[in-house]
Amino acid sequence: QLQFVESGGGLVQPGGSLRLSCAAPGFTLANYAIGWFRQAPGSEREGVSCITGSGRNSNYLDSVKGRFTISRDNDKNTVYLEMNSLKPEDTAVYYCTRVITILSWCVMRPTGDDWGQGTHVTVSS
Numbered sequence: 001q002l003q004f005v006e007s008g009g010g011l012v013q014p015g016g017s018l019r020l021s022c023a024a025p026g027f028t029l030a031n032y033a034i035g036w037f038r039q040a041p042g043s044e045r046e047g048v049s050c051i052t053g054s055g056r057n058s059n060y061l062d063s064v065k066g067r068f069t070i071s072r073d074n075d076k077n078t079v080y081l082e083m084n085s086l087k088p089e090d091t092a093v094y095y096c097t098r099v100i101t102i103l104s105w106c107v108m109r110p111t112g113d114d115w116g117q118g119t120h121v122t123v124s125s
Contacts (some may be wrong), residue, residue, distance in 0.1 A: 002027050002114045009119030016086050020119060022079040022096030029053075030074035033106040035099035036081045038092035038121075040125060041093050048107025050099045057105050062089075086123045093118040 008020040022034060035050035048071040051058040058070050069082040079096060095118045099110040 001112070002015040002032075002098065003019060004114060004116035006094060006096055006116050006119040009094060009121045011122045011124065012086055013125050014123055016123070017082070017084045018086065018121060020081040020083065020094055020096075020121075022081075023077060027077075029072070029074060029077050032098045033101045034044055034072065034079045034096055035106065035108050035110070036070065036079075036095065037095045038090075039095070039109070039118075040089075043092075044097070047099075048094070050108050051079065052070075052101060052104065052106050057110060061108070083121070086101035086121075088123045091121060091123050093120050 004023045005023045012018055030053055031053045036048040037045050037047050039045040048064055049060045049068055049074055049088055051070045055072045067085045072079040097114050100107050100109050100111055
């Protein structure tokens with residue numbers, strides 16, 4: 001079972017930016033499609049974005065398209081989520097985990113139950 005470690009969250013004003021990082025010490029992330037998920041207080045966890053192992057294909061939640069960018073550096077064994085033009089409704093705990101792939105695309109559905117502690121993102125003035 002992979003142990004994911006998320007970092008980079010914090011408090012930011014509306015319109016601000018953050019970059020989240022996802023690592024899994026001891027495992028080669030390049031072997032997996034990885035997704036970012038978030039859970040706001042009182043809400044269910046939702047998929048935000050995912051990227052295939054090669055980094056060639058990605059998907060996004062409609063509400064973050066054009067604002068968030070997922071990327072990966074397989075040499076650094078890290079997956080990133082660049083978040084720009086942040087809105088209060090982006091406030092949540094953000095998690096990364098393995099996701100399924102169909103043909104050559106990733107799907108924002110976890111393959112299992114490999115969840116880390118998450119990183120908190122708060123967008124507020």
